Amino acid sequence: MQFIADGILNASLIALGALGLSMTYNVLRFANFAQGEVLAIGAYFALGAVTVIGAGVGVMGPIKFGWPLLVSIPIAIVCTSIVVLMVDYLVFRPLRNSNASRITLIMAAFGLSLMGRNLIHLFAGGDPKYFSFYIPKAIEIMPGVKMVPDDLAIIALSAIAVVSLHLFLKRTNMGRMMRAVSENPTLARINGIDLKMIIRMTWIIGTALAVTAGTLQGHIFQAKAEMGFDMLLPMFAALILGGVGNLYGTVLGALVIGLAESFAVYFDLSAYRAAVSFMIMLAVLLVRPQGLLGERE
């Protein structure tokens, strides 16, 4: 049973990142290969904020991350969003305006991903960074299943983020507009929806989800330049498995991928962990390319 608990923790981080990926995929219509770097840059901004506030203060009971980490997430989201919007303005906007093909956009994202990773190397160095040096103390939540309180808090935080995204998309005007654009951009624009504003909001929401994932991942493991790049395959696998365009599918996909990965670790195949999501992805593309909950294009 232990690997199910570990898998859910893993899945909650994948889900946050993959939902961000899904947002940009649906509205901007390309696979953003730089999403991993958004996650990593966010984690480093959060790390900076935590360091300024002072690590170790504000510890809340058994949970070791305390309010500094919670405060640092919004700070990091703002900083990373500024970077992402600047990149969109400088790179993706001109490409959209010149009617560049989808693969050109992906290519540009691939180049930006490489730049982002190495800019982190340049400014923060290549060594992994730690948010804090707490020693995790696992508690027994069920007979035979142990979890660190921080991990439980992270699962809860991810669940809150997913539910907020759901409410935002279903209950607010902005969310409805966003869904309209993802269904049919031309029709949405005819109805007076400001496409530029929607694109900016999409980047911000995608960034917010990625930064949250990156910060939480950085807290329980470590922050390093490749942290997001290594997440790219599981995130895409969750997206495709769930069915592109279906956010619930993405969460379900993340759950399957997260569990499969910890299953692989459980069976002593941790060396091939990264290939697990790829194998699942290939199998889905072969058998059911529209994904579990997706509709055929």
Add this chain to the structure above:
Amino acid sequence: MEFLGILSFLIFFLIQASFFSLTSIGLNIQWGFTGLFNVGIAGFFAVGAYTSGIMTGPRYAETWFGGFGLPVPLGFLAALIVTAIVATLIGYITLRLREDFLAISTFGIAVSIQLVANNLDELTRGPEGLYSLPKPLSELSESPLVDNALYLLICVAVIGLVYWAFERILRSPWGRVLRAIREDEHAAMAMGKNVFLFRLQAFVLGSATMGLAGALYANFIGFISPTDFLPIFTIQIFVMVIVGGSGNNLGAIVGSVVMWAVWSASDSLIAAVVSPDFQTQAAAARIVLIGLILVLMLLYRPQGLLPEKHVVSAAGRMKLKGED
């Protein structure tokens, strides 16, 4: 002696540039002519390198497969065949789908191949890699300079052959169909072309060429390990093709030589100017530069240094804009 030093450096430089050139030609048939986005170049290159390494290399104590000690040409042939098989499998699954899926899947295959190279010790010796791979024609002479000059000849011959063959087939009706698919897949379909089959052929041909380049690399260096096949290699090849000119095979070669010169020169510059404490940062800055060149090319000169020649017909000269 000064002259000999420069000559041997030049030969070494050109040999390395030829690995990139051959890989770029392989990518060009996929990306440049057919519009297929292969992000797994490093993976296919690695498959070729390891195949030739296992076929031609010595028997290692810890591996349970390999050490066949075959002649190097057979190693190259095996590299072509094995890479073609891997590419067929991947292409068969993903080429029917949207282009994004091909990008993601080929990215996945590169990651998986890297994992296999790193962990399947019984086949690849893991991080320690395969060593003492034979170099063809090296028994003819004692001098490393002559050795390398002969190897350069082999590389030039292989590139020349592949270039000639690709130019022939790309100018044939078959090549026209590829460009038609790139410009408008549905129009090609309406003309009764089996788009999937053409894509698969272009994908397999391009990937097998990358595998051949990997084999050339392995038998020249004589030692391969997983760190030779990192994702940065894939980006380098893309930059070379895009700088040179997508859809122009001569451009792919020119782009490879130019970008490899930029890469080597920046390496020497960093070694000479930057103090040892900041070498790793400088290396990262150099990779940032490669990414920047890629993005700037896409924005300001997407046609590259040598733009694609329109060889089809007068009507074909009218630039078709706004594909997809």
